[in-house]
Amino acid sequence: MIVGVMTVQLHLSGISSLKEKRSIVKSVISRLRNRYNVSVAEVGHHDSKQSAIIGFSAVANETDYVNSRLDEVLTFMHRDGRFYLGQVERETFS
Numbered sequence: 001m002i003v004g005v006m007t008v009q010l011h012l013s014g015i016s017s018l019k020e021k022r023s024i025v026k027s028v029i030s031r032l033r034n035r036y037n038v039s040v041a042e043v044g045h046h047d048s049k050q051s052a053i054i055g056f057s058a059v060a061n062e063t064d065y066v067n068s069r070l071d072e073v074l075t076f077m078h079r080d081g082r083f084y085l086g087q088v089e090r091e092t093f094s
Helices: 018-036 063-079
Strands: 002-011 039-044 051-060 084-093
Touching: 002 039, 002 063, 018 039, 018 051, 018 063, 051 063, 063 084
Parallel strands: none
Antiparallel strands: 002 051, 002 084, 039 051
16 A cells, blocks of 8 residues: 655735635635545644645555656646645655
8 A cells, every 4th residue: 555645835825814715725625636536634824814734645556656646636736826836745655
């Protein structure tokens, strides 16, 4: 069993309320779950209007599959114009 985990910091600009931030974060989380079949949750910076930390995990029997799935998630997030990606941390365990 191969487990891949990744955290990504999102930088949101022009956000005026936590409600607006949470709307964006929940939308991203829902789209990633449905499209890429990964576990995903907001794991940090809950009370900040300008940033969020999203955590992901993917499990499979091949390292290449897990890495490609996490790559696809990053590519998808890069293309979303509502935020900028900050620090990305990624590990794979076998």
